[in-house]
Amino acid sequence: MFLYNLKFQILRYKEKRWDSKRMLGSGGMPSSHSAGVSALAVAIGFQEGTGGSAFALAVVLACIVMYDASGVRLHAGRQAQLLNQIVCELPPNHPVSNIKPLRDSLGHTPIQVHHNCEWN
DSSP states (O other): HHHHHHHHHHHHHHHHOHHHHHHHHHOOSSSSHHHHHHHHHHHHHHHTTTTTHHHHHHHHHHHHHIIIIIIIIHHHHHHHEEEEHHHHHOOTTTEEEEEEEEOOOOOOOOHHHHHHHHHO
């Protein structure tokens, strides 16, 4: 959870303002979701041991969340980047040329997810 707090302090320092959308949004480094579920699994492992069903459930949950962050959401972000680029290249009189750009910071690379688990 240290990295999660550090993320917002760095963003606040770099942008000279507090951005609540970034605090609650997804994407970027570190992955608060990956850090949270890995912290949960570690805490249950320390508290109840690694042989119980609670620990097994926490590990499965962590795997699902990390797979989602590095797979599904990462690729959705890449698709959003491509769609934004296509919309920017449309002529100004096209019906969708004035739509709000899609959020493209949705997921994490597998390396980012791995680092979040290490620093937790």
